[in-house]
Amino acid sequence: MAQSPTLPLSAASPQDHREARDHLHDRLFRYLVMSCALFVLVALLAAALSMLWGGREAFSTFGVQFLWSADWDAVQRKFGALVPIYGTLVTALIAMIIAVPVSFGIALFLTEIAPAWLRTPVAAAIELLAGIPSIIYGMWGLFVFVPFMSEHIDPWLDEHFGPLAIIGPLFQGAPIGLGMLTAGIVLGIMVIPFISSVTREVFMTVPVHLKESAYAVGNTTWEVVWDVVLPYTRSAVIGGIFLGLGRALGETMAVTFVLGNAHRLSASLLEPGNSIAATIANEFTEADSPIYLSSLIALGFLLFIVTFIVLAIARLMLSQLARREGATT
């Protein structure tokens, strides 16, 4: 409006002056908040690059071999990531085997089975599990759950499943309580609240008329959930599962306490093992040579890449449902 070049002097009027000032402030504010938002972007990138940089010595010394070498020898300075990678994957797998069905059951209970007055308190209680710091899980695991496993569960498994043909080797070993199975169970408990809250939330986004129509033609609750609710929310439920998987892969303290910190590749789930995060937590301050330190950071880089991929899949899956929601409303 005031930009017309035929108004030579009025540009200095107080009104215009204020407008110009406000405009400047608006621009500055915009740049300020934008740079903070870009900082988030840069932070993630910087995290990846700094670990790649820190692990460069390990990567250049051991090459691709680093990924599948089972060596971990601080004296001879030979390092390979196979044992920690194996431990991370196995414990996360055990965690998912426990957490996925349980979380689905909890979501089912909280959306379809429980009376309305019970839903909010029970959901809040389950979410409390997510609020407990992981070091508390670790302490509880070490002082309470490990003795319980070594006295009751491990001997029973060894006795009943140990002699079996194919799965037998999984359950043989000294019942010391520390080990992959214990770590997997603790991880499973830790990720249950994450998966169940996502599942519950997406179950609640299912349009009521869809469910009501299914009930109206005589479906049971289970059939409504299995044939209507689950197909409708499939991608988001998978997203929630991957979110939990991302947690399980990167969880550090709880696993450090109960995994036993043994650099040994063993088929038995009852034997101590190691995971990427636990190796880093246990040995970082003890690393006495640059190549040792570099190997640990390289492990961190691997963990970062794997969790990044898993979490990216989770977010994409979750946003698919949100996008469809947006399209239909």
Next chain:
Amino acid sequence: MISMWMRRQLTDYIAKTLGTAATLFGLFWLTWILWTTVSKGLPALKWELFTQMTPPPGADGGLLNAFAGSIVMSGLAVLIGTPLGIAAGTYLSEYARHTKLGATIRFVNDILLSAPSIVIGLFVYELMVRQMGHFSALAGAVALSFIVLPVVVRTTDEMLQLIPSTMREAALALGVPQWKVVRQVLYRASMSGIVTGVLLALARISGETAPLLFTALNNQYWANSLLDPMANVPVVIFQYAMSPYEFWHALAWAGAFVVTMFVLMLGLLSRWLLLNKGKIS
């Protein structure tokens, strides 16, 4: 026909039973873990916990320096992370709600939100500890602030998006510049939501151990400078729980009890804040 109906009813019944059992399964672990924390932590609570320093090996003592260190570092982390997070959340909600850049930042922020905290510890180790040549409380605070940041970004973004656009339009129609609309109208309307985000972030970092292991490390004594290694409750708990001394185990349980109660309290407080907000609007 009857048998098919029976089968369907039976499946339904089994599914319902299993669903209820799953919920009880979850609550069972919650009770067990909380009970352990209370039953082992409560007897270990004593006044010296808050008046004495962490002991040398084999001796009894308190956790004074650890509590102080945790408070200093968490406070500093919140001071660093909150303004950055609120600003970034504001950008996402007010300037980039439907843009590609906004979607990308939101995506990255969500990943940062669930990224393993040990990775953040390694990052800050490379960024600060290695550059400065020694462990420091400052590095610990920066590591924690990277955990605060995404939580605050997310809640600020969500809370601002909840504000009806008529509020913005009314203010803008009066000729108020946009930055003043954001500061004086939107922040006020979503204050309780943003505070909730900060509380949630604080709850998350108060028990966070992994990022402090290689940034703040630990210190048996009182740290006088932010550039020194600083004791903090989670790392002390970790060390003492792994130690062979009974005294230290008791101290670790007492610390664990205090931390857990603090975190649960924060959780309740933020829930209550959100509930109240729901009543007002």
